[in-house]
Amino acid sequence: MTKIHIPTPLRQYTGKQAAVEVKASNIGEALSGLVTSHPDLRRHLYTDEGKLRAFVNVYLNDEDVRYLQKEATSVSDGDNISIVPSIAGGR
Amino acid sequence: MATAIDVKPETVTLNNDEILRYSRHLIMPEVGMEGQLKLKAAKVLCVGAGGLGSPLALYLGAAGVGTLGIVDFDVVDFTNLQRQIIHTTADVGRKKLDSAAEKIKAINPFVNIRKIDTRLSSENALELFKEFDIIADGTDNFPTRYLTNDACVLSGKPNVYASIFRFEGQASVFATKDGPCYRCLYPEPPPPGLVPSCAEGGVLGILPGLLGVIQATEVIKLILKTGDPLIGRLLLVDALGMKFRELKLRKNPDCPVCGKNPTIKELIDYNEFCGIRGEEMPVETTNADISVEELKRRLDAGDDLFVLDVREPHEYQICNINGHLIPLGDLPKRVNELDPNKEIVAHCRSGARSAKAADFLRNAGFHNVHNLAGGILAWADRIDPKMAKY
Numbered sequence: 265m266t267k268i269h270i271p272t273p274l275r276q277y278t279g280k281q282a283a284v285e286v287k288a289s290n291i292g293e294a295l296s297g298l299v300t301s302h303p304d305l306r307r308h309l310y311t312d313e314g315k316l317r318a319f320v321n322v323y324l325n326d327e328d329v330r331y332l333q334k335e336a337t338s339v340s341d342g343d344n345i346s347i348v349p350s351i352a353g354g355r
Numbered sequence: 356m357a358t359a360i361d362v363k364p365e366t367v368t369l370n371n372d373e374i375l376r377y378s379r380h381l382i383m384p385e386v387g388m389e390g391q392l393k394l395k396a397a398k399v400l401c402v403g404a405g406g407l408g409s410p411l412a413l414y415l416g417a418a419g420v421g422t423l424g425i426v427d428f429d430v431v432d433f434t435n436l437q438r439q440i441i442h443t444t445a446d447v448g449r450k451k452l453d454s455a456a457e458k459i460k461a462i463n464p465f466v467n468i469r470k471i472d473t474r475l476s477s478e479n480a481l482e483l484f485k486e487f488d489i490i491a492d493g494t495d496n497f498p499t500r501y502l503t504n505d506a507c508v509l510s511g512k513p514n515v516y517a518s519i520f521r522f523e524g525q526a527s528v529f530a531t532k533d534g535p536c537y538r539c540l541y542p543e544p545p546p547p548g549l550v551p552s553c554a555e556g557g558v559l560g561i562l563p564g565l566l567g568v569i570q571a572t573e574v575i576k577l578i579l580k581t582g583d584p585l586i587g588r589l590l591l592v593d594a595l596g597m598k599f600r601e602l603k604l605r606k607n608p609d610c611p612v613c614g615k616n617p618t619i620k621e622l623i624d625y626n627e628f629c630g631i632r633g634e635e636m637p638v639e640t641t642n643a644d645i646s647v648e649e650l651k652r653r654l655d656a657g658d659d660l661f662v663l664d665v666r667e668p669h670e671y672q673i674c675n676i677n678g679h680l681i682p683l684g685d686l687p688k689r690v691n692e693l694d695p696n697k698e699i700v701a702h703c704r705s706g707a708r709s710a711k712a713a714d715f716l717r718n719a720g721f722h723n724v725h726n727l728a729g730g731i732l733a734w735a736d737r738i739d740p741k742m743a744k745y
């Protein structure tokens with residue numbers, strides 16, 4: 265199983281869970297598994313055309329998947345996937 | 356270390372009062388007299404004197420940063436005091452700049468404080484940044500974040516960055532000579548409304564303290580040229596789990612501002628870029644809006660109105676006007692609880708979320724939907740002064 269860390273702003277769409285475990289062989293499968301089990305999350309991660317949104321960064325362990333094989337990046341048991349959206353708060 | 360910062364310690368000296376004040380720095384080898392003189396020669400600009408800016412400016416002032424610029428145009432209000440520790444209850448109603456400058460001066464009269472009473476904009480940012488060595492971004496909205504980043508890249512100043520949401524924060528050092536910038540990490544902002552602001556989402560009071568102190572630490576390290584700065588690293592802070600994680604950031608060769616073939620060579624219209632009028636701006640009123648006075652009159656007259664409250668349950672607990680509660684996010688799946696033939700008045704805290712709810716309902720075939728202008732805050736101000744405000 266691979267753990268996907270859910271950032272605070274998106275936890276309202278995962279039943280308040282901070283992490284979701286999925287079974288997947290690559291990043292794309294892991295994320296589609298995530299939005300299948302939590303459908304409200306889909307529009308926050310994907311555009312209407314089904315592409316990952318530009319302001320949502322996905323990391324495999326500490327590497328940005330854009331610099332690996334993107335959604336084709338393979339994952340194995342025990343890996344950590346993090347979704348890191350931009351936040352702007354400061355006041 | 357590849358940073359553009361170049362302070363001139365030979366231009367300043369410390370008097371005996373300053374030597375005594377900074378003695379705990381002077382006796383440690385990582386600072387010493389040379390480091391303390393670098394701090395005194397340094398010019399740091401804090402963008403914002405709010406949650407992040409409070410601890411940031413207090414610590415930089417105490418540490419002996421010689422010139423501290425603060426850009427802010429805001430006034431202290433009661434909801435700031437839970438986290439903006441540079442301001443006190445007695446400061447409510449004062450300019451944040453005056454309040455902040457007074458506190459820093461009280462801690463360290465040797466700091467030269469430059470109060471810059473303006474909103475940072477594409478017109479003034481480059482001119483302003485020129486006069487400083489390091490920029491610390493403590494703002495609260497996407498347009499100013501992108502503006503600060505681009506102006507840092509274009510003027511060659513490091514951007515010491517932190518941002519916060521509820522109980523999570525991010526920190527990094529952007530726009531150093533060989534390091535990535537904010538746009539390398541996030542080429543585009545999220546569409547408006549998808550990521551809630553602190554005013555909508557809330558923020559744990561200590562969190563800006565935690566992140567602002569991390570920013571101050573990074574500023575000091577850049578000035579002293581010591582340690583490993585957060586260049587090329589994004590620090591993620593989760594205060595609830597008390598977990599600190601770190602992600603690798605890379606300079607994106609295709610970055611529109613710091614890449615090999617940049618397309619952004621001057622500052623742009625950042626509100627337009629972010630697709631918003633600004634997160635905290637009041638929503639424009641339209642004919643479909645209803646005023647709190649009108650709502651009160653019609654409720655008193657016994658009109659058959661359905662009041663729909665689209666806030667969150669924990670907000671409903673603070674104050675309510677007996678509306679039917681369906682949080683905005685749940686509206687699509689709970690829309691069947693509503694009768695399309697009824698006249699509906701949607702409200703939230705200040706009118707922004709209920710405007711979205713009203714739009715959604717009209718698109719879903721509801722013909723008689725109003726948005727309560729100014730939300731429950733307007734109701735508390737003008738109809739029921741005993742009601743709690745938040």
Ligand SMILES: [Zn+2]
Pocket residue numbers: 535536537538539540606607610611612613614
């Ligand atoms: Zn860049």
